[in-house]
Amino acid sequence: METQFAAVLGAVVIAGFVAAIVLWTGVIRSYFGSEIAFSESILPVEPRQVPFWRVFDFLFAFGLSLVLTILIQGIFISQGWIERFEPDESIPLQTLVASLVGQSLSGLLVVGVTLAWLRLIRPDAVKQLGFDWKASDMQLGFRASAMLIPPTLLISSAVSYLVPYHHPVMESLEKSPSIGIFAILFVGTAIIAPLVEEFLFRVLMQGSLQQLADSIANNDDTVIDREETPSPHWTPRSYWPIVVTSVIFALMHFGQGAAPIPLFVLSLGLGFLYRQTGRITPSLVVHCVLNGFSLSAEFARLWVEKAS
Template structure:
């Protein structure tokens, strides 16, 4: 019965994938992108924020592991191969919680240091239903190629993943619950936050041609950014070239007094993700010059490298990460990426669960 359900589910997934890829091919043939591009403000964080986020994750992971060992009375120098099933359960669960805590800590740091807003964290309540829809479509399009590559490569390379190996060796209910928390809930949120939002967002900021100081320390660029259009890098430049002032007509806002605004400057609705002002066709095209996709490839390479030693997994995961990076670059929202990652891990976890029962 479980085998039949897996087969039916796989057939449905393949059918959906073919349908969505057919629609995507149709768009490409008409000269349109797979997903419409939405202009966005440059990420306000810099290299020091990226390093802080990485350090926070490493420290919290170490503290979580040490706390579990200490609470169970196990020496810190004990090798993981000697852990009992109970110890493994607690370690995996604590690791997942530590990842989520690292996300919260890094987000608070960036909010306090750079004043990052909700839309700059890749979130938008107004676009939630749209993000869920394109996330589900992205899963259908990416899952089949990723699983297909994994199946083909597994003919020559032995699949290996420490979490899956532990579940197959110790298929207890407690270990499955802890693994589900770590792999299905915590991993998609944490990995998309760090690799797509922070890392790729920072790399895209580097692609705009900002100064070294801004690249390291961050800071908000006041205009819609593209590799061909950069706002003034410091206050002195702004003072040397003052913008002409105009008045916003009273009719546009009957509840507020007229306010001065710079010509071409943005009036940002913080609930709208990333769109500072309407972008012209020329500015939107500026995101497609030479090197525009290197932030996607760089973050994808590092994401795949994090899974080195897991058999052939880094190869299909590299192509998965390219798809996730494309989703983020086109929307600059993180919900679609998290949903794709969540559905992929959940599907793998459910198949594993059916095989071990």
Template structure:
């Protein structure tokens, strides 16, 4: 075992130890009837179903269009690695455009702001700390679930990026950019910020159909305070948006072998963090660190194969 592999193994052991310590602390807090994470209320999400559908089109439409365009080149049994890399480059480009499109839409939408989604610069240090702590708590659990399916039940992960890298390791940097930067930002915006944010208002919803479809156009400060207090006191309702958004998130990865199952548990953790903090940065950090760890392990395995 070389020094790099030994150092990584030491880091993994340290993360597992911190994970066990963290879950023990959470168990103690729950036993003392204290929440694992402080609740930060938010005002009611001002967007409606129409806005959500438009966001989904902005998020996934360009990537689907690129996939359709490249389909004739990829339709053969063994598409060339150059065609696959070109697809990845275009997919990266349009995904970045999609992210800016979603952010711009809600920045300029009437009665909405990026703070409503969870993009808030206040308390960046705390948000970063929550993200790192959550990663250390969740990552060993997610990887353990995935390992159980892969090693014990013989279900292989079939992520297209992994399959591409096994055939052509030169595409590693493009794949890493997609997995560690683009996917966490885009998916957390859609599934936690927009979808779960919209779902959180539904159990307390008392408006007409126009407001349901188009969102609330005007709210008073008293309305926002009332919503925050009602949302704070309605503990049972908080699970529904988390479970629904997590299920949709997992189903979006249905073609990746057993991955939807560990990803569902990851999404539950991300949904809980978002529901408590109403900040996207911690969720993005967890998602990026998890994907980054996967890419690092994949790079090490490819490096071993190349020796």
């Protein structure tokens, strides 16, 4: 059974790489012979309103997430849901799961509170933050998944030979590869975590840095009124906000072995998606697909080993 599983997983991975090569080849072919920039051949930038939120709003949300995480973890400890353990001991399964649940709860609260705060400034904040729904964004997200995830997995596999990969979610699943544990971890890591991270890093951080970067590039000292609706014809110009956001995003995963390296590369792609569209859905789909695939593949592997 393990051999059959390895064959199926290998076929899926190969199909993913073939799809990535075909899609990237199409992009490169469309670029040569045209007069448009390479970034525009990948994905044309969409005009929109200049971001009204600032770096302060990101710092507010990030600080709130730290406070809420500590508060919820403290409540869980007081209820006995999180057990204390020595540094050289393995983390108990109950503690791992409870910690992840606490992080998910704090993340959802951060998104909700921050959206409420920004809506006090601008009633249309939810739309301007990129939460407006477009069915085409789902298609774009899945297409981008085929282009970004295979290279990310290839880099991850390469660097894992140098530095072993560690992640509490995978450790939880390895300790108890049950459907119940898998369902809890899947909701937390493949749905909630991507939503929180894309909102914090792609929207709040990159969006605010983009507004700042373009103001500097244009030598524009005009102060934008956060409560007034600006022109809907703004398009981003600078690219360094993507790089800065990706560096910080990767460093936030420090302690998971060499994971920051492939995550930095992935974040560049996610940042590009958000820069060109101004909406969260495309990058969120890619993030969800990657986390969901990684977790599902690991669960299937452990389940096959247990059944053998």
